[in-house]
Amino acid sequence: MSMSFNLNVIEEFRANGGRVGGPFEGGDLLLLTTTGARSGRPHTVPLGFVRSDGLLLVVASAAGAPEHPQWYRNLLAHPVVRVELGTETFDAIAVPAEGARRKELFDAVVRTAPKYGDYQAHTGRQFPVVVLERPEAPPGQPREVRSLADKLLEAHTWLRAQLRHVRAEAQAHVPGRPAGLGLQLRQHCLAFCEGLSHHHTGEDSAIFPALARSHPELAGVLAQLGEQHRVIGQIKEELVTLLAGIELSDPERLRVELEWMSAELESHLDHEEAELLPALAGIPFPPARPGPIGR
The missing domain is CATH 2.30.110.10 (Electron Transport, Fmn-binding Protein; Chain A)
Structure with a gap:
């Protein structure tokens, strides 16, 4: 056409x-x-x-x-x-x-x-x-997003659920098995990597700078979280490199990388939630639109 x-x-x-x-x-x-x-x-x-x-x-x-x-x-x-x-x-x-x-x-x-x-x-x-x-909302996800804290938890819940899913598929993947999970695992893993990149880019470019201005006492925490983003980003790039071909030639290395990613990401998400949720709870989401001029 x-x-x-x-x-x-x-x-x-x-x-x-x-x-x-x-x-x-x-x-x-x-x-x-x-x-x-x-x-x-x-x-x-x-x-x-x-x-x-x-x-x-x-x-x-x-x-x-x-x-x-x-x-x-x-x-x-x-x-x-x-x-x-x-x-x-x-x-x-x-x-x-x-x-x-x-x-x-x-x-x-x-x-x-x-x-x-x-x-x-x-x-x-x-x-x-x-x-x-069509990914289903994982258990424990907030039913209604009213604040930026809710939105952060929604994103974190999705990331945790997707990572658990690809780790389980990686454990089940056996190269050469007639009903193997190679392509399915690859697609799910790449989708997780895309979601992770999108989330961290949004934090680095918008959320963290805004918090630094409104809550200067969080400057040290934000710097730590930004450094964690860079470490996790390096692991993600290694995963993407492993998934560059349609077939998974080294599933054991992929399993090792996923376990490393899981440990680093869980630690990062827990740290971020503990430090940032109180500040984000007072910020409405989606942001309120300004009313007409003069009203």
């Missing part, structure tokens, strides 16, 4: 609550926004989807083209994607299926949408089947 055609479909989708005409009329369609593998810029494409046993699936068929579509290459580099489905928008982790699981899911897709079977029959490329996982 051409870029102009895609743009028209995207505009129509957003203007009509997910309903479009033309070749997609009456079909199941979503918008997938990925982050460019090289550019780092967002890219949105309309895609057909299939639901199977509660899973939301998309297929990188490219209508039978000999190469994987760009959106698939993007999500291998950046697994956290944005999904627009009807009037709903949410973030998801894109996880391609492997081995027997991939065949099982592709067969389920073809039963619902036979065109994918027709496309597959005319190319030697095996179509990736991607599960769009």
Whole structure:
């Protein structure tokens, strides 16, 4: 599909609550926004989807083209994607299926949408089947975010839950096993690393400088936390390097790095919460918007 055609479909989708005409009329369609593998810029494409046993699936068929579509290459580099489905928008982790699981899911897709079977029959490329996982709120997460302290705890709860998840997958990963977790583990681990980077960048660029101005007595604590960010960032970069290929060639080293990350991150999060939550509890979130001038 051409870029102009895609743009028209995207505009129509957003203007009509997910309903479009033309070749997609009456079909199941979503918008997938990925982050460019090289550019780092967002890219949105309309895609057909299939639901199977509660899973939301998309297929990188490219209508039978000999190469994987760009959106698939993007999500291998950046697994956290944005999904627009009807009037709903949410973030998801894109996880391609492997081995027997991939065949099982592709067969389920073809039963619902036979065109994918027709496309597959005319190319030697095996179509990736991607599960769009919508992370559930982990137990203990604040139900309502009213202050910056609540927001910090929400982010910390997500990071702890994701790290526990990837550590469990790393322990279960056995190279060469037919139903191995290599690609699934890789995507979840990269998603954790992206979330960690985003959180620490936000703290370093906005939250910590603001606290330094409003609470100068925290200057020493903030400097310590910033140094911890740098240490944890170095571990994260080592994890990303290990995950640079699609296959995990050294799972034992990955397990060691994840245990190191867990120890450093848990210590850092506990320290940050003990020192900063009292100050952040008095700051509303989201920030109140200023009223009209003169009122």
